[in-house]
């Protein structure tokens with residue numbers, strides 16, 4: 001079974017010319033989103049994918065550039081697609097805050113009986129650090145990584161071969177020991193803050209300290225509007241662009 005990942009956006013939270021970093025995992029067994037920021041539904045529209053063609057959504061953390069499109073997805077599934085409930089793949093710690101802290105404001109509607117996240121989505125809880133089959137041939141392991149202190153945040157291993165950082169601070173030991181030495185991941189999609197101090201993301205300067213054989217596996221995402229100024233300055237790492245497709249397995 002072939003497995004592909006298509007970037008729906010590659011921008012940072014404050015980018016104005018780039019869509020939110022999110023991805024569509026495409027296989028013969030279905031389509032699954034990794035994150036759904038506020039510009040993700042527009043990106044899906046641009047590649048002619050309708051909400052009812054999405055079989056599930058995996059959420060890494062609850063910043064708006066990663067979950068801000070969930071309200072539109074849920075309401076369109078409700079009103080335009082006969083209340084189809086797509087699956088929402090979440091860890092317990094994300095599930096406990098996503099509705100109360102983020103979605104409830106716009107989606108709580110007691111007069112129509114919509115008072116819980118389960119009224120809109122089929123919730124599938126994922127255990128941290130436990131490989132979980134999302135679709136036949138597509139397994140995800142969500143590992144805790146540091147983004148904003150004291151807030152739950154996850155990076156993903158896909159089929160134990162691809163590492164998708166979502167938003168995370170630089171962690172050389174994780175990339176070197178776990179991602180490359182132990183699991184020998186051939187593809188690494190990593191967030192990248194192009195300039196300034198890396199308080200909550202890996203910076204380009206930090207990623208450039210990695211050995212060349214690791215850099216060669218890295219595609220940079222979650223970058224700013226000024227990405228063009230950095231072309232040719234990313235060592236052996238490449239920028240991945242919106243709607244670009246990587247074949248993860250044939």
Ligand SMILES: O=c1ccn([C@@H]2O[C@H](COP(=O)(O)O)[C@@H](O)[C@H]2O)c(=O)[nH]1
Nearest residue numbers: 012013014063064065148167199200201
């Ligand atoms: O230093 C920072 C920068 C940003 N934030 C908050 O995070 C969100 C999303 O930003 P990401 O860079 O995509 O994580 C942003 O809207 C800010 O609210 C922060 O807490 N600290």
Ligand SMILES: [Zn+2]
Nearest residue numbers: 013063065167
């Ligand atoms: Zn982000």
Ligand SMILES: [Zn+2]
Nearest residue numbers: 061063147167
């Ligand atoms: Zn974030």
